[in-house]
Amino acid sequence: MINVNSPYFNPERETMSRQQIEALQLERLKQAVRHCLTNDFYQKKFEEAGITADDIQSLADVRKLPFTTKQDLRESYPFGMACVPLRDCVRLHSSSGTTGNPTVILHTQKDLDEWANQVARNLWMVGLRPDDVFQNSSGYGMFTGGLGFQYGAERLGMLTVPAAAGNSLRQIKFIKDFGTTAIHAIPSYVTRLYEVMKEQGVDPRRDTKLKVLAIGAEPHSEEQRQRIEEMMGVKAYNSFGMSEMCGPGVGFECKEQNGLHFWEDYYIVEIVDPETLEPVPDGEIGELVLTTLCREAMPLLRYRTRDLTRVLGRSCPCGRNHIRLDRMRGRSDDMIVLRGVNIFPIQVEKILMQFPELGNNYLITLVTEDNNDQMIIEVELAEPTDNYSLIENLAKEIRHRVGDEILLKPRVRIVAKGTLPVSEGKAVRVVDKRKVYQ
Ligand code: ADP
Ligand code: ZN
Numbered sequence: 001m002i003n004v005n006s007p008y009f010n011p012e013r014e015t016m017s018r019q020q021i022e023a024l025q026l027e028r029l030k031q032a033v034r035h036c037l038t039n040d041f042y043q044k045k046f047e048e049a050g051i052t053a054d055d056i057q058s059l060a061d062v063r064k065l066p067f068t069t070k071q072d073l074r075e076s077y078p079f080g081m082a083c084v085p086l087r088d089c090v091r092l093h094s095s096s097g098t099t100g101n102p103t104v105i106l107h108t109q110k111d112l113d114e115w116a117n118q119v120a121r122n123l124w125m126v127g128l129r130p131d132d133v134f135q136n137s138s139g140y141g142m143f144t145g146g147l148g149f150q151y152g153a154e155r156l157g158m159l160t161v162p163a164a165a166g167n168s169l170r171q172i173k174f175i176k177d178f179g180t181t182a183i184h185a186i187p188s189y190v191t192r193l194y195e196v197m198k199e200q201g202v203d204p205r206r207d208t209k210l211k212v213l214a215i216g217a218e219p220h221s222e223e224q225r226q227r228i229e230e231m232m233g234v235k236a237y238n239s240f241g242m243s244e245m246c247g248p249g250v251g252f253e254c255k256e257q258n259g260l261h262f263w264e265d266y267y268i269v270e271i272v273d274p275e276t277l278e279p280v281p282d283g284e285i286g287e288l289v290l291t292t293l294c295r296e297a298m299p300l301l302r303y304r305t306r307d308l309t310r311v312l313g314r315s316c317p318c319g320r321n322h323i324r325l326d327r328m329r330g331r332s333d334d335m336i337v338l339r340g341v342n343i344f345p346i347q348v349e350k351i352l353m354q355f356p357e358l359g360n361n362y363l364i365t366l367v368t369e370d371n372n373d374q375m376i377i378e379v380e381l382a383e384p385t386d387n388y389s390l391i392e393n394l395a396k397e398i399r400h401r402v403g404d405e406i407l408l409k410p411r412v413r414i415v416a417k418g419t420l421p422v423s424e425g426k427a428v429r430v431v432d433k434r435k436v437y438q
Helices: 018-036 040-049 059-064 070-075 109-125 144-156 168-177 187-199 222-232 345-352 388-406
Strands: 089-094 104-108 133-136 159-161 182-185 212-216 235-241 248-253 260-262 267-272 286-292 303-309 311-313 336-338 341-343 358-369 372-381 411-415 430-433
Touching (some): 089 109, 089 144, 109 144, 133 144, 133 168, 144 248, 187 222, 336 372, 345 358, 372 388, 388 411
Parallel strands (some): 133 159, 358 430
Antiparallel strands (some): 235 248, 286 303, 358 372
16 A cells, blocks of 8 residues: 555655665666567677676676667667567557657556556655646657556546647646646646636636646756746646656656656666767766666667766755756757857757746747858747837847857847747757758
8 A cells, every 4th residue: 555645656666775776776787688688689789799698797887788779779660679579568659750760669568567657656756646636738649748647647546637738728627627736748838828828817826726747758948947837836847758768757856856866776877978978977968878677578778868968966855866867958969050069959948038028939940141050049029019129129138148158149039929830749949941061
């Protein structure tokens, strides 16, 4: 029986000491490696690297293992990296595959059970209990944010409202009628939901029972999170996941909101330099590399996520000693290289969100004019105004402040609310229209 008064869903695992975590990881890593070697793909990789399962004697030996990449998943599409017979699998999730083959992740029933446990652990950590009502605004289907949160919230024992994506009026009706206390949404959708609430005269503080938001699946700045908290009048916790690692549940903030706890009983976390692939010291930004420790159907060894982050610590006032990572700055492929300068969209967002006159929607367009590459930032106003000198001054100030941050002066266009496109799923923040010279 779960003790509803405990701050932990799984006290034994969540409060392990570092020593206990590492001992468990080594034991599980050895098993995971042996399990992977039942598959041709890994056998070949190990042969190429000149290693065997016996080479894994300490946790540091994880570095001897070959990396795996999205490319490996694509090349082995659909089932080449499965480590159990297909008859033992009960579900698959697949990415959209806009560039080349999609990727497929298979799950056994045990994989799905463990995934639900991870999600339940996260939701419990931020104070949700079986009395809560959980509404999920993620698409259900191949996108893991739907079924992933669904089974996790059920595992915790909450009443779940699988509202799925879009249809804000219906979402708001459900929130009010069913007494929804917690919502999972991508950050760009929360701001849209709030706009519709405002139009409908619904005040989330006065008219709803909301107490927790889980926001994730796309990069967002601390400034955007704070805006969301002020709008909705509740805490918004950062949730990190990716299909390759199951989906949501990999890392989540606790009530301290001091970084994402990554669950090290399920994953080995490494941060490496994306060029040299050598580990970077704690506190330095690098690429997140994850090894699954419990997966049956499709374990992944040293998977290069392309997400960039850094280690913040390995202890926390909440009593959990699982590694804490900084919010993701984006994937290495989201990085804009403009006139030789490396820029992450989130750096621009961070500045925009500091202006209360500005709304939440913005778009960065890269263009080539007179053989020069330029950045144009379009950002919506929070409220309509015909005060043109205010708009002009705002544009100037943004140009100046963003210029200081990214070392290039962008062109800034302030536009009316509702002008910029809104995407159905994850927000599109950058459009690259530059000419490519050979
Ligand atoms: P897709 O690859 O189609 O976007 P996924 O749902 O697997 O599908 O996306 C996982 C990716 O989403 C992560 O690798 C990361 O880049 C991003 N992501 C997920 N959660 C967060 C988060 N909380 N903060 C920033 N980025 C996130
Ligand atoms: Zn904590």
